[in-house]
Amino acid sequence: MSTNQALAERLPRFLVPKVSGIKLVAILIALMLIGLLIVPVAIVIFVAFQDPATGALTLQNFVDFFRTSLFRESFWNSFYVSSVSVIMATVIAMPLAYITTRFNFRGSIIIQSLGFIPLIMPPFVGAVAMQLIFGRNGSVNLLLRDNFGVSIPFMEGLNGVILVQSIHYFPFILINLSASLRNIDRSMEEAAQNLGSSGMRLFRRIVFPLAMPGYIAGAALVFIKVFDDLGTPLLLNVNNMLAPQAFLRISSIGISDPMGYVISCILVVFSIFSLWASFLFMHGKDYATVQKGGGGMSKRDLLFSEKALAYAAVGFILLLVLSPHIGLLLLSFGTIWSYAPLPDAYTFANYVTMWDGSKDYITNTLLYAGLAATADVIIGTMIAYIVLRTNIFGRNALDYLATAALAVPGVVLGIGYLRMFHGVNIPFSNEPMASWWVIIALALMIRRLPYALRACTAALQQVSSALEEAAESLGANKFRTIKRVVIPLMSAGILAGFVTSFATAAVELSATIMLVSSNSDAPLAYGIYLFMQTPSGRGAGAALGIVAVILVAIGMIMSQLIIERDKKLRSTGDTQ
């Protein structure tokens, strides 16, 4: 140490800049985010503008893309599916949000928890089950044909993707719209009534415009998620959309085919554009208007006929929302289920087959998601501390950089990693880096970092800096203060962040499907995808799907319990 210092003092200052420990951490995190997020995406965009033969910059790839009718069709299909999914999700979410916030209605609790049910299952898992219920020869159409002689093409081609996606993603609109509606002070509505407005006119002119920011936030999220999603169209065998095309070009033609990159480029541009558009729209429109003595819209009691109607609507939507889960459960316990409204008989055989065939998938998932979520909360805590508690130059950029992962589609990150690590070997071995399982864990870590970061930031925001100052004034240095005061107080939030990151990483498919090189390295989501490829494997696939649903559900419930318990603890600690 002393010789180092002596040496450092003798050298010119610019060669040995004085960097504090926390600054060093910030720099390392920034480098890691640039290396694992920005560089892969930049490579993808760069390659899209490169001539595959000469390496010269060109727009030819984009010209080729729009000259190919399949790609033009895929582009419009993706756009169409995303737009219609937003509309369908709105149709489902809007009445639910309005009923829960506007009326005294027992069913509100059902709706609020129902809102989260779809999110505990990745959409592609339910896709096959949906086919068995709503498909051409599914339960619903069989019954319709036998009784009424008609069938409805719920699942034909793009319809299927729209149905699965809107059922899966409507909670984003429900949650955001309900929150917005609850934040409208009742006097806003009463003032309009007082001036002669009522009914639909009141909703159109006052209530909905005030809830618009929440609606737009939810709708933009649904649009991006559907636009980027790979698993659902793949499992429904709808390949004429952008994300499946990118996957198929890279996986079948090869890593040097420029079309996969062009598509990735378009996906990224659309993601950023939708986020930017929703940001622009919401800029300066924080309409949260609840004042003291206010408390959301005035709730009124329903008349008997209205109540019956509301319960019928909620029941219908509940059935629709739960249909993938019900279908999956039936499929996992069924023997043979085809051309019949219900399976022929029930058995545990699928679970046995699943267990024999997928021990690797489950252990891999626990390993990858565990590593990714651990890294996420460590990095998330560090970033939260740097952003909230230090004045390091550019600290907010660190936050934006980590959050930017939300705007990068999984397919794009997967392609970026394949390209970046292409031809590079694992250190000290001759194995290619691109097929190393660690890459999968890294991709999961980057993809789920925003979730962990939000949880850690929220946790740190609740720790008053006076508590830290008290420790410091009693003689604890910065590091000891963080260790003994800050981290213990943040622990519940950190744990909740870990669980959320873990549970969602465990069922991630779009990035992993690009990066899995051998079945022995594959995680659970990929296993489900493989099982579902053959009709005989569907039962076992469904059983694995049930495992995934239970895994995610336990995760979500645990993180909720942790947060609730912590809140209770805090509130008792506050009342002195």
Place this chain on the structure above:
Amino acid sequence: MTTEKQGIEIDNLHLSFGDTEVLSGVNLSIKPGEFFAFLGPSGSGKSTLLRAIAGFGPRPSGSIEIGGKDVLDLQPWKRNVGMVFQSYALWPHMSVRDNVGFGLQERRENKAVIRSKVDAALELVGLAHLAERMPNQLSGGQQQRIALARTVVVEPKILLLDEPLSNLDASLRVEMRRELLALQRKLGLTTIFVTHDQEEANTTSDRMAVLDGGVIQQIGSPQELYDTPANLFVADFLGTANILKGDVTKTAEGFIFTTQTGDILAIGSAETGSGSIVLRPQNISIEAKNGPRTISGTIKHREFLGSQMRYLIDAAGIEMVVDESHRAGAKWFDAGSRVNLAVNTDAAVVIAG
């Protein structure tokens, strides 16, 4: 902007939130063109009563008549009752002009009429130059005026003001209450003003109703209520009051009040029997000498309030508050001094029970 003056008749009004009765048996008659205040502590039911007149909240039983017509079965949007909300409730997604024009649009007025009426209303509150602003670009006082313009522009039958000044700072509050009164006089609108601040009620209203526990305690002009409170609640709620328990008896010299400590005060006529006497601090004077019908006491503490010196005096078994008006060079009594208190008998009010 002129409206026909309308009176309000409220008869035996009861209102409950679930099992809790919030208003019980309210009877009230407000004259056309009157500036009327509802005064009471929080939870007294004053805002609930105002909202019931506008048609908000649970449906009460009894009747509310505006201009001779029962409005209880009319929805809020059919009542044509103007209400200014405590939070102003300006819609943040509309400009000032659109906010003020909203009610006229709902009444399907044509565009030219709306424009000229909105301009006139903004002129009335002196904010014509802010028509194109958004609400979040306005100060609290400006928002208050816009909310007022938005309400009066539709020419409502009556004007309801729900604690309209509570979100303003103290100096603006005094200015605004004068403006409110001037505007009310100009428009001649029957107006109800809800407040928990007795000074606001005293300075603006022609008459007022003091509410507590969902019951109207007393109705009258501010001076009547202050000088002759009907019960102990009103006496205590309106200003500072010294309240002594005792008995009223009739003697040859007139009525006397004997406190529980045996002190005797001469009073005007009152019902004989047990009761309480209400003495305002300024109606008691401190005498250095012992005299007939005075109460002796010891000064515990004094506070200089500027125009007055306030003494807290141990007398007649309570801590009595006595105000002496202050002039430059006036002498004061020190803590511990023995003094005698004389009571202005005309000003003493005895409340039976």
